[in-house]
Amino acid sequence: MKRLLLGDEAIALGAIHAGLSGVYAYPGTPSTEITEFIQSDPLARERGLHSRWCTNEKTAMEAALGMSYAGKRALVCMKHVGMNVAADAFVNSAITGVHGGLVVVVADDPSMHSSQNEQDSRFYGAFAMVPIMEPSNQQEAYDMMYSAFELSEQLCEPVVLRIVTRLAHSRAGVEVRQPMDMHNKGICQDRWVLLPGIARTRYAALIEKQADMLQASESSIYNKIEKGSGRLGIIACGIGYNYVKEALGDEANVLKVSQYPLPENAVRQMALEYSSLLVVEDGQPVVEQQVKSLLGTEFELKGRLTGDLPRTGELTPDNVAKALGVERKITYTASDVVAPRPPQLCQGCGHRDVYTALNQVLATYPDYRVFGDIGCYTLGALPPFKALASCVDMGASITMAKGAADAGFFPSVAIIGDSTFTHSGMTGLLDAVNDKSNITVVISDNLTSGMTGGQDSAGTSKYEAICVALGVEPEHVRVVVPLPKNMEEITRIMKEEIDYPGVSVIIPRRECIQTAARKAREARKAKENS
Amino acid sequence: MKKDIILCGVGGQGILSIATIIGEAATKAGLNLKQAEVHGMSQRGGDVQSHLRLSSTPIYSDLIAQGSADMIISMEPMESLRYLPYLSTNGKIVTGSKAFVNIPNYPEMPYVQAELDKLPSVDMLDIDAVAKDAGNPRGANMVLLGMAARHFEILSAQQLRDAIRTVFARKGDTVVEANLKSFNAGFGSTD
Numbered sequence: 001m002k003r004l005l006l007g008d009e010a011i012a013l014g015a016i017h018a019g020l021s022g023v024y025a026y027p028g029t030p031s032t033e034i035t036e037f038i039q040s041d042p043l044a045r046e047r048g049l050h051s052r053w054c055t056n057e058k059t060a061m062e063a064a065l066g067m068s069y070a071g072k073r074a075l076v077c078m079k080h081v082g083m084n085v086a087a088d089a090f091v092n093s094a095i096t097g098v099h100g101g102l103v104v105v106v107a108d109d110p111s112m113h114s115s116q117n118e119q120d121s122r123f124y125g126a127f128a129m130v131p132i133m134e135p136s137n138q139q140e141a142y143d144m145m146y147s148a149f150e151l152s153e154q155l156c157e158p159v160v161l162r163i164v165t166r167l168a169h170s171r172a173g174v175e176v177r178q179p180m181d182m183h184n185k186g187i188c189q190d191r192w193v194l195l196p197g198i199a200r201t202r203y204a205a206l207i208e209k210q211a212d213m214l215q216a217s218e219s220s221i222y223n224k225i226e227k228g229s230g231r232l233g234i235i236a237c238g239i240g241y242n243y244v245k246e247a248l249g250d251e252a253n254v255l256k257v258s259q260y261p262l263p264e265n266a267v268r269q270m271a272l273e274y275s276s277l278l279v280v281e282d283g284q285p286v287v288e289q290q291v292k293s294l295l296g297t298e299f300e301l302k303g304r305l306t307g308d309l310p311r312t313g314e315l316t317p318d319n320v321a322k323a324l325g326v327e328r329k330i331t332y333t334a335s336d337v338v339a340p341r342p343p344q345l346c347q348g349c350g351h352r353d354v355y356t357a358l359n360q361v362l363a364t365y366p367d368y369r370v371f372g373d374i375g376c377y378t379l380g381a382l383p384p385f386k387a388l389a390s391c392v393d394m395g396a397s398i399t400m401a402k403g404a405a406d407a408g409f410f411p412s413v414a415i416i417g418d419s420t421f422t423h424s425g426m427t428g429l430l431d432a433v434n435d436k437s438n439i440t441v442v443i444s445d446n447l448t449s450g451m452t453g454g455q456d457s458a459g460t461s462k463y464e465a466i467c468v469a470l471g472v473e474p475e476h477v478r479v480v481v482p483l484p485k486n487m488e489e490i491t492r493i494m495k496e497e498i499d500y501p502g503v504s505v506i507i508p509r510r511e512c513i514q515t516a517a518r519k520a521r522e523a524r525k526a527k528e529n530s
Numbered sequence: 531m532k533k534d535i536i537l538c539g540v541g542g543q544g545i546l547s548i549a550t551i552i553g554e555a556a557t558k559a560g561l562n563l564k565q566a567e568v569h570g571m572s573q574r575g576g577d578v579q580s581h582l583r584l585s586s587t588p589i590y591s592d593l594i595a596q597g598s599a600d601m602i603i604s605m606e607p608m609e610s611l612r613y614l615p616y617l618s619t620n621g622k623i624v625t626g627s628k629a630f631v632n633i634p635n636y637p638e639m640p641y642v643q644a645e646l647d648k649l650p651s652v653d654m655l656d657i658d659a660v661a662k663d664a665g666n667p668r669g670a671n672m673v674l675l676g677m678a679a680r681h682f683e684i685l686s687a688q689q690l691r692d693a694i695r696t697v698f699a700r701k702g703d704t705v706v707e708a709n710l711k712s713f714n715a716g717f718g719s720t721d
Contacts, residue, residue, distance in 0.1 A: 002557065167592070169566060171553060172589075241590075243590070243591055245590040271560060316593055317596075331618070332614040335612075335672055337637040338612045338637075339635045339637060340577075342634075344575040344632070510554070
């Protein structure tokens with residue numbers, strides 16, 4: 001029987017079965033379930049695979065590179081914006097090359113279901129000049145893990161596996177294979193010392209490998225031309241292929257692209273047979289631009305840049321059908337009695353009490369700003385709190401508050417979650433301490449990475465020590481328990497620390513009510529079973 | 531044969547359990563299945579939806595095309611209306627009748643009812659009350675699944691009951707029986 005798996009789970013299982021030794025990741029929607037699956041998979045546990053969460057995507061990427069250097073297969077997983085954090089290590093891993101197979105899974109989020117932008121990780125793959133695979137379905141996602149590790153070891157380069165939300169979070173039946181043994185090539189004998197002289201040689205070697213990468217794409221089983229009875233020529237990438245087939249079935253004349261660099265010969269062949277081509281790709285017009293430069297501006301090319309498909313947002317069966325000229329009857333229109341129902345902070349959540357207190361205290365100042373960060377508490381931007389002036393990237397609350405304070409603005413407050421603080425907030429706090437910036441940092445500590453479903457947070461039980469070690473004066477590191485009954489104490493402490501002309505940190509600490517409830521359920525179950 | 535189903539409700543109402551049970555039953559029956567969910571921020575009191583596609587032939591798209599859903603299964607009346615553009619001309623709505631109000635601008639119920647009355651096939655029940663009567667107040671989602679099972683065709687009630695047994699097995703016999711009872715209350719029979 002097939003196993004019913006999320007795209008994320010298919011990747012996880014494929015990696016385990018392909019002889020993985022360790023996964024390194026920081027949670028981020030829609031990639032989180034890959035690592036969670038490996039953490040709970042019986043075979044992975046039996047084999048003792050590394051699967052503990054990392055502090056951020058950069059530490060994850062580097063640790064995986066170390067595992068690769070030691071000759072074993074390693075997996076790195078992140079959401080698309082995590083790639084910005086890992087980028088230094090990622091781009092340079094293409095220069096050093098890899099030893100044990102190294103696959104970097106990046107989950108893009110077109111339509112920004114839970115993200116700040118729509119950046120397309122295929123640009124990163126092309127930028128680092130490494131192969132990219134982009135599965136069209138869950139079965140391919142599973143199978144590709146075998147191919148990706150093999151290709152990585154064959155080329156001695158990292159391979160990017162790019163997925164999007166609709167594959168990551170959609171389930172389908174997957175045929176699984178017999179697991180391979182854990183792979184071990186032994187420690188690498190090369191020296192990956194990227195001093196300029198050596199780096200130049202390695203960079204030249206990477207450029208040399210481009211022809212092999214292209215050849216791998218041209219002959220890849222994941223790229224194929226399907227001929228149908230229709231008149232239109234289509235280039236469909238990743239899950240774009242599904243929407244084309246959904247609309248046209250066997251009529252579709254399609255070049256399915258699931259491995260990059262772009263198979264140029266196949267594209268040229270399509271261009272010879274059809275007078276125009278439509279590019280269907282989820283995310284940004286990466287392939288459309290490449291095809292344009294390959295075929296010249298004279299060739300009639302359609303896609304997101306020409307408005308045949310929307311310039312922003314994810315592909316859907318609807319917008320692809322429309323671009324293909326397939327009409328569908330839509331009988332009912334959206335009802336105007338339906339009100340939006342945005343997500344909100346849980347009832348009883350500690351972040352609520354933090355915002356209640358902050359708003360109360362700050363209302364006593366003529367003007368103020370609270371710089372926000374990435375996590376559940378970003379919802380404090382919405383009613384009823386409307387507390388935040390900004391939310392940009394992981395850790396930006398502290399550094400933006402610092403910049404505003406440097407500009408003379410007061411009171412300048414940062415609010416950041418515990419996991420986000422260790423991910424990217426600590427360095428900014430050190431800057432603030434060194435500059436004696438007049439800021440108040442609230443580390444709202446719920447003892448977990450809440451928004452992604454309650455993963456372990458790297459700094460739990462270490463926050464006061466970290467802040468003091470970074471140079472915050474111990475008397476200005478204050479811990480409170482965010483509960484309505486403590487409101488008087490919390491607001492008094494907030495006021496004192498805001499008025500203190502320097503760096504102060506307030507740590508409201510109360511466990512996430514979701515993880516607390518889950519632990520209580522598990523404890524009850526354990527008691528029943530004993 | 532195919533069934534395209536939109537499952538919807540508010541985060542925390544248990545629509546993903548419904549999807550899991552249908553998925554289990556479909557896999558066992560050898561049907562092709564795709565089920566797209568939204569995880570992440572939308573779990574927290576916001577609207578949630580899942581696209582569930584069952585077919586005896588291969589399925590390409592993970593998402594249902596607008597105008598082609600055979601059913602909308604909703605825990606809550608206003609949420610059932612949110613996805614109307616997906617409903618096919620003769621599509622059915624199966625929904626809980628009790629409003630889940632966690633927003634200040636939830637429409638007055640008569641307006642919601644009037645919208646539902648315009649549609650050709652709406653099956654509505656106070657699933658919370660039925661679940662409570664069946665002795666399983668947390669089983670409203672299983673009552674809803676039972677209601678939907680009357681219209682499923684592609685899967686039998688017996689196949690869904692078996693799936694409930696499998697999915698809840700690790701939680702013990704009491705939980706399995708409670709959920710079956712809720713399912714049967716929604717289905718209207720134990721056969």
